[in-house]
Amino acid sequence: MRNRRNHTGLINGTASLISIALGLIFGFLLLLVFNASFAVSGFNNLMTTGFASSEKLAKVFYQSAPLLMTGLSVAFAFKTGLFNIGATGQYTLGAFFALMGVVQFRLPWWMGLILGMVGGALLGLIPGVCKALFNVNEVITSIMFNWIALFAVNLSINNMPLMLANAWGAINKDRTAALTSSKFMAYNPNATIPKAGLDKLLGSNYMNIGVFIAILVAVIIWIVMNRTTFGYELKACGYNRHASNYAGINAKRNIILSMTISGALAGIGGGLYYLSGTAQYTLVKSLLGMGFNGIPVALLASSNPIGTIFSALFVSYIQVGGDALQPEYSREIIDIIIAAIIYLSAFSLLMRGWIAKRLLRNQKDNTNMGDEAPAEPANEAESGVKAQ
Amino acid sequence: MSEYVIEMLNITKKFPGIIANDDITLQLKKGEIHALLGENGAGKSTLMSVLFGLYQPEAGEIKKDGEIVKINDPNDANRLNIGMVHQHFKLVEIFSVLDNIILGVEQTKNGFLQKKDARRKVMELSEKYGLQVDPDALIEDIGVGMQQRVEILKMLFRDNDILIFDEPTAVLTPQEIDELMQIMRNFAREGKSILFITHKLNEIMAVADRVTVLRKGKCIGTLDVADTDVDQLAEMMVGRKVNFSVDKAPSKPGEPALTVRNLMVGDKRHTKKKVNNVSFCVHKGEIVGIAGIDGNGQSELVYALTGLTKPESGVVYIGEHDITHNSIRERNDLGLSHIPEDRHKYGLVLDYTLAENLILKNYYTEEFQRHGFLRFDEMYRYSEELIRRFDIRSGQGSATVTRSMSGGNQQKAIVARELSLQPEVLIAVQPTRGLDVGAIEYIHKQIVAARDDRKAVLLVSLELDEVMSLSDRILVMYEGEIVAEVQGSSATAHELGLYMSGANRQAPMEVEA
Amino acid sequence: AEGTYEIALVTDVGNIDDHSFNQSTWEGVKAFAEDKGISYNYYRPSEDSDEARVESMKSAIDKGAKTIVCPGYLFATSAATIATQYPDVNILLIDTAPTSDKPLTNVYSILYQEEQSGYFAGYAAVKDGYTKLGFLGGMAVPAVVRYGYGFVQGADAAAVEMGLTDVTMKYWYCDSFAPSDDIKIKMDGWYTEGTEVVFACGGGIYLSAIAAATAANGKVIGVDVDQALDSDLIITSAMKNLKNSVVLALTKLYDNGGTWGDLGGTTATLGAADDCTGLPTAKDSWRFKTFTVDEYTAIFNKVKSGEIVVSNNIDTAPTVTAVTVDYQN
């Protein structure tokens, strides 16, 4: 009875794989166009670098943790019928809260992460409230608050002398404290996410347990979405706000909640990245790309939380491969390839219909004819798309 | 010169998984009113859409005045002077009446819109045929009656002489229906040819010259209306004898189950109230019907009762409980069930499976939930049971995504869900809208059974026949007020029609429950 | 071999066309390598972190780098890490010394006395009759701060010399090395409020300053290299001779058979004394109205000889006696 759900997953997965394959072929053509003599070796780098050494693998994991969280943030909102384009602001505020926790309040890393979650949640809450109570489109609120968050964070950091690197023996004040500097370690040795020996194992400082935390969160989100009454309510609101209201579900509350949770997820992402001790938050005036990168991650996974794990790992993997295109190519080529993959996934409506047809035909053969064929394939494909 | 203005010969039109039109032939004579009859999903709208160029048939050909024509889009249809009033009106809400009429055939000068001539022509037509409209009113501000006149003017404006009416009477009062019939006769007299889709057999008997009956995509036959009667038509349509009357014993009302006092509901855009000082009471074991033309406050009344909107003032009781300020969930828990008028907007989460939809109102109860986790086994068990009990048909049973189900079965699912909640009060709005006679018969039986089970039923319907055959008591709503109360058994369509159109009303004292 | 590069430059956060230290260092690398027919290329780290810089340097080494040039103080730690792990690789570190307990013989570091260049620029501007100055810094990194504080000191010195009391300076770090609409808007405001010349100090932000200056008929002072060609509005540039010192250092390295030799583990602090800081004096670049090259040479020599010492303290703002500085951060 329940096998049609598996179908949907399988169909979405296959469609994504086809998009990826086509996107990569397109990428190879790009390499040929821009510098034919290095195209083959470049493409080889692109495809294999992520697995080429344990160090690179560590890098893949390191990058995928925040990507997974922002992807999850966008996916979660999508599932509940909202487009959270504000993941970057939530990510930024989450990063700030997390850093404030470990620096200003001298808290351990996990408290920092929780604070980061709170920061992101706060910034998700606002568009949620604006949408639910004032009917202001969440897209525009999120865009506005991306900038407000960025500026507010910069303003706050500049007014918290302890937060800046120069308070901890460094000479610069354009970034936050280096959590791994000896002076800071003496002050708060538990500020960074534990490495649990993984750094030794993979031989890279990039490695910590962040990616596992992110995967754990993804699994929890999947369970919440698919196994709990809360998830049932959220999805119902996403699919049909009116019907949810009719059924006695508090749609307004749910809109606020899902934006808040979505923000919280992005906030954890900011925490995971900056509490790794590797990167320092730099006072720049442009929105952080990590939040926007969550959108393709979510789209590639058809907004499935478990799928997001794989798509985050994939995007991270191919970005590591993209860095290895240097110096012959600009590493922005990788963005073009990812964009192409996303664009091609727009063809998935066609692809899914086609795959569904094939699948059903095979199934029919297997069940030895005679058995009634399940509904029209076109419908199945359609609902597959709608359900994303 | 052919005897027929339009011939649709051996038309076949397929949709994924279904043959909507299977080798259908339909011939329309000049100056005749030709009715098209068939149960839901028989393929009537599809056939007309083919004629109008909205769909391309897989096989068959269309002749106009004996010559084969190709109708690729509505422009082609228009060029052949074919016009259509669609089942669901195709009007742009934020446009004015005039803009809607000229849309697609605009006059321009140097690229700029010229509306002067168009306005004059619209006024002339409206004068000539008694189709009163305000050309500058926005569609969103006018009632369905006027909207339909706009649709008809759209055809006339295009000088169409082959007019297709797809279920035009579904939204009209008996009096308005009479007027429309008269207008159609006038058209026919002028030599225009009319194709007329309806489910109402008496309308066919009253106005049509010939009738073609479709069943399950096939053409069953074409008859002269003069040579046939209602029973024969019904049998042709469904393939069996139909019992039009609802069997039910007289009601034995008990204590009040739903009481409404001085309910007022406002309107965002106007100062006029949508529901104006409404009071009534529904007792246990009683079906109270609310009759009225669409847009006279029935929907708003229901939304206020069920908690979807907040009333301005007044009180609502379920039994002894004042629920005026309770949430929807609290009302449900107190035993209020609601079959909504718009099943796609309110009734179902179309992307959820049938099983998930069947627990939409009680997923949070102990039966389906433990510590916040859904109990899927319970859900499937419950769903299988309802599917069996209410004979809900679908491709994959419990796991069917409801979007892919037929309208009738979607409606059955909603009825099943609402009735199995064992409600004290059932509010059923348009419970059989767009369903075929078989499904209607079934749902009517369920509603009567609920009454006999001592439930209180408030039935709101635009179908006068339905209100009259089901209700023990009938309230008539006009412009937000209850203008009359009559006993179900003694009501006549004519009397109700007068109340519904505001031509007559009872003294307020009598209405007060 | 195809696809290997003997000299590698790894950038910090900017790009090699930033009209600033990344670019001049790159030009130095390029000039030297092309002259000698040595393969060369550059790498950009994937993010702004020491880990990423280490990773990029490793990539460079994987691609055959024997010498790595690292412009920017951000490399202090990462260069030390690589130097320890790869003792055979030579590192040329610009603007900072490696953070390391033990001496690293495969690293040679070059620092500049940017405060001197800033001083010259400020001095010259006030001497030339400008009384409303602006300092637009990029991020508040040490080199930028040294330039800025030097600029303040120079302007103050000139004002004192001339007995002026109405010299004012707006002083602001824009937290960016890239031009943006916001920076341009801010500069629009400055020029409207009367600022005559802005010292645009850091990466591409000079583009924003020039755009605002163009609209307001204002002037701009360039940084790091002689930017006279970038715009007619650039009256002078506070230079440090990056390109040449890179060429010089690499020449020494290769002349020495591919090791730093005595230079290894040392840090050179280059300034006026080495002719590595100053203003451009070429005819086309000298755009002062009254201030003459001779006057400049006089003050330059005083700094060169040590008669005038420009403070390189970046922790506290310099004390001023005649100029009013409006610190806007």
Added chain:
Amino acid sequence: MTGNVIADILSGTILFAVPLLLVALGGMFSERSGVINIALEGIMVIGALFSCLFLRMVDASGFGPAHPQLSVFFAILAAALSGVLFSLLLAFASIRLKADQTIGGTALNMLAPAFAIVLTWAIQGQGQTTILIPNWVRITQANFGVTAGSGFLERFFFKSFFMTTPIAFLLLIAAIVVLYKTRLGLRLRACGEHPQAADSVGINVYKMRYLGVGISGFLGGIGGFAFTVAAGSGFQSSVAGYGFLALAVMIFGNWKPLNILGASLFFALFKIIGSYAGSIPFLPQFNGVKSSEYIYLMLPYIVTMIVLILTSKKSRAPKSEGIPYDKGGR
């Protein structure tokens, strides 16, 4: 507060309102036809890219300095044309393939800056990521044979005057006329509201939507160029989020041309006003706060949010925007 300051504030407001206005008008056409255009940011980048490349080319060839405003005009055409072509990618995915419109838009927003960087490299040489805008692009008094003055009007008109400003003004008028006074506008609006109705009177919904998206590419491309000259910094493969802001301005302007004009002026005014805080007596100085400029940077976003909340009740999006139109569907 002197007249100069007022003149500069006004001219600055107009300068930065122009790109917002153009792009938001573009977004309006697209959404009025029924397609949500998240890709405005990407369209702006592409428009700016090709117009700047064009200027660079004519600058090098000598044609530019010789015929400055003619060259700018062609650059604007290049921006418009490239914008149209790029927007067709969105149109194809969302109209022909009926894909989710945010997916296509997101992909294009990712694609555009990356493509711009790669192409800039390819043309200008490795690592050269800035395309400089030549000086002669500006319109000055000299262009009109007038000697430079610095009175109120001179400052107001000529402080930052580019051909994009009068063109934007003309395009605004054209937009109003097209949308409300022509057959095209009537049909386009019908498609965004009720495509089935449009289809039933013989209007080709697909064609109208292609047109709507195409117009948004046209205006968005020019807007990208207008932004780049306004920001005055040469083109660095980015338009600093103005595409998204324009989306906000469009919603703020309630999908109506004149309201959009008001919204973009409003936003631009608050954007630049902080820079004049020193000369405007009634604006607070925040002396105790470090980096107080961030407060003023936040200002336009915050006031826009407040106004949005206050006016949200009146906001009404085209009814069918975002829903792919399926001829056979119902």
